[in-house]
Every structure is written in C-alpha cells, then in structure tokens.
Amino acid sequence: MQKQENNKQEKIVSMFDDIAPTYDTANRVMSMGVDRSWRRKACDLAYEFYAKDSIDTIVDVACGTGDMMDYWRSRADLSGITIGEIVGVDPSVGMLDIARQKFPKFNYHISKATEIPIKDENVDILSITYGIRNVVAREAALEEFNRVLKKNGLVVILEFMKNENPSFLGKIRDFYMHKILPKVGGFISKNLEAYEYLPNSIGDFATVEGMKKELEDAGFEILYAKSFSMDISTLLIAQKK
Template sequence: MSQIKILLTINTMDQVREIFQLFNRISRKYDLVNHVLSFGLDVFWRWKACNKLCEYNGDKKVDRFLDVATGTGEIIRLCSKRFNCKFIGLDPAISMLKIAKENLEDAVLLNGTAEKIPLKNNSVDLIFVAFGIRNMEDRMKAFSEFHRVLKKGKYLAVLEFIHREDGGLFYHLSHLYIQKILPYLGGMITGDFKAYKYLASSIDSFISADMLHKEIESCGFKVKYVENLFPTVSIIIGRNEKD
C-alpha cells in the first residue's frame, strides 16, 4: 500500500498556509470539479504531457519519478502506464495525500513543499509538476530544488495555466470563463466559493510561458519543448544541464 510520511517541510507563512488549507477543504471534490469545469480536457492535458515526457526520455531507464504537487495522484496514475519505476508524490496538503493513498498502490507519498524537497541530490530521473507551479511561494527556490534532486541529463515536465499578452478571441473567451464562470460553478459544486475565487485569480495573475521558460533556464535547465495546448494551458519540458 502507499505510504504517507509526515515531514516538517511546510512553510509557516500565513498566506502559504491558507493555500494549503484551501486544497485540504476541497480535496474530496477536487478531481470531479476539475473534470467538470474543464469539460474533461484536464485529463487530456495531463495525458498529453505524460506522453511528451515519455517521448523525451526515450528508452532511458527510469528508477524514480517525482510528482510535485501530486494532489490526489492523477499524474502518477497516468504515468504509471508509461513508466515502470518507483513513484514519489509530494504535496503540502495532507487531505489530498490521504485521497492519493486510497487511489495508489505502490507510490511513496510525502507531505512537504517544492521549496524544500526531502530527497537526496541526484536521486530522481524525472520530475512532473501539473498545475502546481503558480501556487508555490518561491518558484526560483523550487526550480533550484528540482535541479538539485534531478539527475544530470534528465527531464522536468511542467503543465500549467499561463498568461498570454497576445491572446486572441479564444483566449479572451476562455479568460472570461475562468474569471466569471469557473469560481461560481466550482463554488456551487464544493460549497467553497472562496477557494475557486482564489484559483481563478491565481491563473489570472500568473506569468507568461516565455517568462516561465526563462525562470526554468535560469536554474540550470535547458528548455527543449513548449506547447500551448489551450489558450491558457502550456507544457514546458526542460533538460537538467547541471555540471
């Protein structure tokens, strides 16, 4: 069965702690709401990113796969069909991890943050972060941690909502949906309007794919692939170029 190890790695700042509590509150309906609000596209986005990561890894052996901001373990469930390895899920929201424990057979689940990953240097072969980057307190510190624990020549995959200055009509319509309709529907389903108002605002205030690209590369990665799957969603894959 999956393991949950409680580690004292959670930042105690009030704002960050509130985000963790938010995800704890909506954990039971989190996946359902994601599927409903995205019209099922969130499953496709994750599957697409997993396949692309598999493509870049090629036939190289994978011993340990780290899923950061694992939530209920959806990425691990998908990627376990493509990679035969040890999966590690990391998340600061303990209620999310409890659900992941119910859904996963063999993954090791760690309660902690991306800014302080409780793993040794050069200890993982692949890292995946799906829709978690924008909720991190210190992205640069998190990217530095990814660089530290990931082996040289191995890959980081980021799937995230992004901001686009040059978005066309479809982008503006999707933006309107996220800002005006998503918080209402998410609140109706979960009873937590505050949580989905925050999630919508976190998408609206996030950086562009180009800026995220530059941040990742400034921490020792070489971005090899960028794809816009949807007006507000992008895949970025970077190769660890550590000395």
C-alpha cells in the first residue's frame, strides 16, 4: 500500500515537472482570471481572522509557480501588515524553478507537504491552494501542518472539492471540467494526460464536509468554509487549537 502510494505521488509530481513551463499560461486561460478574486479573498479573510499587524512566517505548501505567495505579499502591503518571511514548499523542481525566477525574494524548500523542513510551532499562516488534492498522504500532511503552525495559527485551503449532489449549475461546471478544460490544458501543455488527471482527481477527492471533518480530526477548528463561482472553488480557513 505504502509503495503504491509512493508511486502514485511520484507520478503526480513528475507530471507537474512536465507541465511546469506552460502551467501559468494554461491556468490563466482555463480559469479566465476568476481565481484571482478567490486568492485575494483567501488572503484578506485570513489576515482579518489572524488580526495581527506583524506576522513572522507564512508558508505556502504546494506553492507551484509561486503566485499565491505574491498574493500574500501584495494583500499584506495593502493592509499595512508586515511579514517577516514567506516560504514556498513544493516537491516539483520544475515548478519551483519557475517560482524562483518569478519571485526571487521568497524562500523555498523542495519538499512534500508531509515533510516540511520547518521546526515545530514556527508558522503563523500556512496555505495550500489547488494543492491538497495532489497530496496522496493527506492525513499525514494535515498533521504536519498542525506541527509547524503556532497555536492559533491558520491553515488556508483553496480547492476544487468533490460535489456529490451537483445543482444544474454544478452539472455545467462538471461538463466544463471534464470535457472542455482537459482539451484546453492539453492543447497548451501538449500533455493531455496531465489535464485529464485534473477532473479525475476532483472525483476522487473529499467533499467540503469531508474535508472539514479531516481538519477537525487533525486538531483544527473551522473558522470559514464557502464555495464560490457556481461552487467551482472552495475556501476553507481553520485555526490550530
């Protein structure tokens, strides 16, 4: 089982290595820019919940090409919040190479969500945006998030969650995700398999209620859970007890 999980995880990471050069372009076309408002909302709400003018450390796990880290920076600047350090963590060397080129001022670790090379209780806010779905050992990752976070620290998750009873609009979303999006992403990246993985991984993933329960079991209290834009994307914010 462990070996099977490791193989699956390695395959996912190597897929991200392959699509890294075209990831940003494909993302921009496929999301039509809607993800920008979700990312801004995630940062603004987290800063509001955390209610501190000075934050030591924000860690973005599965940081990919680094955009979320830049949202943390720019939204903090707008609110007059100072941040000591923003750290990106991702096991894909290809994705991190691009993040480093785009945002050289942030710090980076080539690591999985289950092995964050940071000491216990050092992190104020930990985000994972469109990344948790790719983490095979999710329970271990949530425990790792709890370990590195300070008491009352926040975990911020943006993700495409599984919807078991889709509304009419939800069915349109599923059609877009299953039939259109893989073709667009596949065309841009020349890697159809990678973009067919996306809708399939949503089908295999947790529902919002399931994810809330997993977070609670890992020692977090849910502060916020809401789905946006025809329930395409869900934002969850939880606090370490």
